[in-house]
Amino acid sequence: MKVLNDWKIIILLCLILGLAPFFPEPHLLGKLRWISGGAKGMVAKDYFDVVLHGFPFVLLIRLIILKIKK
Secondary structure, eight states: OTGGGOHHHHHHHIIIIITOSOSSSOHHHHHHHHHHTTOTTOOHHHHHHHHHHHHHHHHHHHHHHHHHHO
């Protein structure tokens, strides 16, 4: 559980896993645009990809909420 509460690791995960590959645009951003555009042609693999790349940001939001509650 220590890993899930470490700011450095969570931010590193957000920068590396959450945004990789970086060019031509961050992968998560492209997937979110695809979903907001109607998600036509998306398959289960694409949704799993969104979850995988978005999970570090969920951990970051969780950590921020825990910090605010204290």
